[in-house]
Amino acid sequence: MIRVAVIGAGHWGPNLITNFHTSGRSRVARVVDRDKARLEAAAQRFPDVAFGTDAGEVFDDTEIDAVVVATPTSTHFELARRALEAGKHVLVEKPLADSAEQCEALCELAEKVNRVLMVGHVFVYNDAAERVKEYIRSGDLGRVYYISMLRTNLGPIRVDVDAAWDLAAHDISLASHWLDAWPISASATGGSWINEGIADAVFATLRFPGEILVNLHASWLNPRKAREITVVGEAKMLTFDDVNLSEPLRIYDKQVTEQRSQAAFVDDFSAFRMIVREGDIRVPHVSMSQPLKNECEHFLDCLLNGEKPRSGGAEGLAVVKTLEAISASREAGGSLVEVGIK
Numbered sequence: 459m460i461r462v463a464v465i466g467a468g469h470w471g472p473n474l475i476t477n478f479h480t481s482g483r484s485r486v487a488r489v490v491d492r493d494k495a496r497l498e499a500a501a502q503r504f505p506d507v508a509f510g511t512d513a514g515e516v517f518d519d520t521e522i523d524a525v526v527v528a529t530p531t532s533t534h535f536e537l538a539r540r541a542l543e544a545g546k547h548v549l550v551e552k553p554l555a556d557s558a559e560q561c562e563a564l565c566e567l568a569e570k571v572n573r574v575l576m577v578g579h580v581f582v583y584n585d586a587a588e589r590v591k592e593y594i595r596s597g598d599l600g601r602v603y604y605i606s607m608l609r610t611n612l613g614p615i616r617v618d619v620d621a622a623w624d625l626a627a628h629d630i631s632l633a634s635h636w637l638d639a640w641p642i643s644a645s646a647t648g649g650s651w652i653n654e655g656i657a658d659a660v661f662a663t664l665r666f667p668g669e670i671l672v673n674l675h676a677s678w679l680n681p682r683k684a685r686e687i688t689v690v691g692e693a694k695m696l697t698f699d700d701v702n703l704s705e706p707l708r709i710y711d712k713q714v715t716e717q718r719s720q721a722a723f724v725d726d727f728s729a730f731r732m733i734v735r736e737g738d739i740r741v742p743h744v745s746m747s748q749p750l751k752n753e754c755e756h757f758l759d760c761l762l763n764g765e766k767p768r769s770g771g772a773e774g775l776a777v778v779k780t781l782e783a784i785s786a787s788r789e790a791g792g793s794l795v796e797v798g799i800k
């Protein structure tokens with residue numbers, strides 16, 4: 459039985475506590491939060507868990523095997539570093555840390571102490587998202603032209619990271635997982651209205667190998683909760699709506715093809731014309747398991763069976779490098795910035 463400690467019992471932490479506490483292979487032994495009111499709320503839900511306000515208690519507890527970090531991004535590096543140094547396996551919420559430099563340090567440390575470092579890129583554990591990956595990999599959609607990803611809501615408004623770092627981290631990890639590649643360059647704009655210097659809405663375009671464009675719209679200043687993705691392929695197109703739990707996917711048998719004119723005496727220029735083909739729209743059945751449960755179980759698989767994390771330190775680093783490129787482009791007025799992932 460893996461003994462887990464969760465640091466951070468705010469909005470997201472209790473979901474992680476529930477999953478690790480109810481898994482047949484782990485239980486949550488300790489929960490830490492600096493905020494006593496939040497600790498008390500969590501203590502009522504999980505009466506058999508030890509609660510405290512000092513993360514040091516977790517690192518000193520030799521019976522704790524793994525630490526889950528569910529605190530604001532600005533605290534991730536320090537808490538994950540201390541956990542690894544104490545010999546614990548670590549699952550850190552996204553994004554892994556504040557900078558690529560910090561991510562690299564965590565990756566090196568995890569390797570040195572031979573512990574698992576995983577990042578909570580929860581969308582790569584989503585069944586509908588896996589189905590999309592299959593459609594792309596099998597060639598069903600044909601060559602992928604572009605992907606557009608919309609992730610909006612009214613709040614939660616962060617003060618330590620902007621909307622791209624908070625929200626688009628999911629989309630970057632997902633698009634890269636689908637395309638088996640990392641972005642080459644980014645160009646982005648955004649606006650700060652609520653807190654000076656922190657972008658509430660970011661509009662970014664990532665260029666992937668093969669001339670594939672991925673467009674991101676991430677905002678916590680929007681009246682509508684939307685998690686909508688469109689994948690436009692040469693042969694077919696699809697939409698993935700993560701808010702629609704019963705029918706998340708739609709496959710559009712639509713494409714643009716070139717047709718040769720039958721006219722006998724046409725010049726070369728008018729011998730071809732583009733035809734829009736409107737075929738069926740299919741709603742494939744996806745039996746959905748809980749993505750966060752899958753993520754937590756995968757973390758346990760990595761600890762117990764030596765599996766390689768699907769969202770490990772390297773993936774966390776690549777997402778943060780992409781976020782850095784988005785921020786740099788935004789600060790430079792939208793100019794193209796190389797992401798520089800090796």
Ligand SMILES: NC(=O)c1ccc[n+]([C@@H]2O[C@H](COP(=O)([O-])OP(=O)(O)OC[C@H]3O[C@@H](n4cnc5c(N)ncnc54)[C@H](O)[C@@H]3O)[C@@H](O)[C@H]2O)c1
Nearest residue numbers: 466467468469470471491492493496528529531551552580
């Ligand atoms: N995977 C997802 O879909 C998802 C969803 C929401 C949040 N998150 C991530 O989870 C993390 C937490 O987000 P949240 O919405 O729960 O934030 P939150 O502000 O609601 O909760 C964070 C908690 O951490 C506590 N905390 C801060 N510093 C601490 C420290 N040094 N030691 C102990 N406790 C500390 C705070 O008191 C607070 O209760 C973030 O990294 C966020 O990006 C992921």
